[in-house]
Amino acid sequence: MKTRSEIKKEAKAVLGANWGKCILPAFLYSVIVGAASSFLPGVATILLMPLAVGLYMTYALLMNGEVPELGTMFNCGFQENYGRKLAGMLLMNVYIFLWSLLFIIPGIVKAYSYCMTPYILAKYPNVPAQDAITLSRRIMNGNKGKMFVVGLSFIGWTLLGVITLGLTLILHTTPYMYLTEVGCYEEFLNDALANGRITEEDLRVNG
Numbered sequence: 429m430k431t432r433s434e435i436k437k438e439a440k441a442v443l444g445a446n447w448g449k450c451i452l453p454a455f456l457y458s459v460i461v462g463a464a465s466s467f468l469p470g471v472a473t474i475l476l477m478p479l480a481v482g483l484y485m486t487y488a489l490l491m492n493g494e495v496p497e498l499g500t501m502f503n504c505g506f507q508e509n510y511g512r513k514l515a516g517m518l519l520m521n522v523y524i525f526l527w528s529l530l531f532i533i534p535g536i537v538k539a540y541s542y543c544m545t546p547y548i549l550a551k552y553p554n555v556p557a558q559d560a561i562t563l564s565r566r567i568m569n570g571n572k573g574k575m576f577v578v579g580l581s582f583i584g585w586t587l588l589g590v591i592t593l594g595l596t597l598i599l600h601t602t603p604y605m606y607l608t609e610v611g612c613y614e615e616f617l618n619d620a621l622a623n624g625r626i627t628e629e630d631l632r633v634n635g
Contacts, residue, residue, distance in 0.1 A: 429615045432578055439607035442490050443600070450603040453486045453501050458602070477517035478549075479505040485550035485604045491510035491614065504550060513549050520545045523561065540572040541565045547613045554632030563630055567620040571612075578612055 443450050450602075456618060482505030489496040492608045507512065520542045528535025544564035548555055555563065568575070582605055589597035620626045 429619050430579065430611070432574070432612075435579070435611035435615065436604075439491070439604055441612050442607055443604050446490060446495060449495055449498075450487075450490060450607065451599060452498060453483055454602045454606055455598055457483050458499070458500075474518060475514070476512055477521070478513035480517060481513045482507050482548045483606070484547045484610065487603075487610045488547065488551060488614075491610045503609050509553055512553075512557050516549045516560045516565045517559060520561055530627070537572065540575050543569050543575060543609075544568060544613050546582055547610065548631075552631045555630075559630070563626055566625050567616050569625065571616045571619075574616075575609075575612060578608060582608075586592055 435453070446514050460479065461473070461476055463478050479501065482501035482503070485504040486496050486501045489500065524535055524542060527538040542564050543562055545568055546561050548560040548563055549557070552560075572588050583598070583602065585601040585604070617626075621628065
């Protein structure tokens with residue numbers, strides 16, 4: 429597997445080569461979800477959950493050397509198997525919430541356990557919603573701590589974002605984090621396939 433430093437180096441290179449394409453999806457996602465949460469909370473916020481799936485697809489394509497159109501995020505989120513993506517994201521959030529009721533720590537652990545759900549929903553359209561959550565849990569077995577450390581590695585950038593009133597978060601840190609997350613997910617998935625924790629049949633790669 430690639431190291432965290434190698435993945436972050438690749439993510440930074442992608443960001444540098446496609447700066448505009450990288451910052452716009454994260455910015456629009458934040459604006460849309462923030463507006464929905466402020467003005468149309470509840471049902472509207474839930475209905476927008478599949479947009480996160482489209483966001484991860486956009487960054488997955490970028491990390492794989494492609495330059496997706498901005499519409500990719502919306503097409504993937506809302507036009508292709510919308511109900512499946514909504515169900516997967518809703519179930520994931522409900523499970524995390526229920527685990528959080530047992531105290532904060534179990535909720536955090538499960539959040540890392542289920543964190544690959546939107547990525548799987550985006551990249552593998554034949555995987556059912558519940559199965560995407562199960563696969564995420566199996567893939568993240570042994571990798572939750574690694575993902576936690578990845579998050580910690582961005583603390584300096586996050587603090588800089590606070591100092592700059594969010595400017596560096598918009599122009600650098602947030603897309604950099606998404607790209608790094610996608611790079612980690614690719615490595616975790618490939619490792620799970622190589623070690624038999626999941627199979628291509630689980631991913632329904634052939635339909």
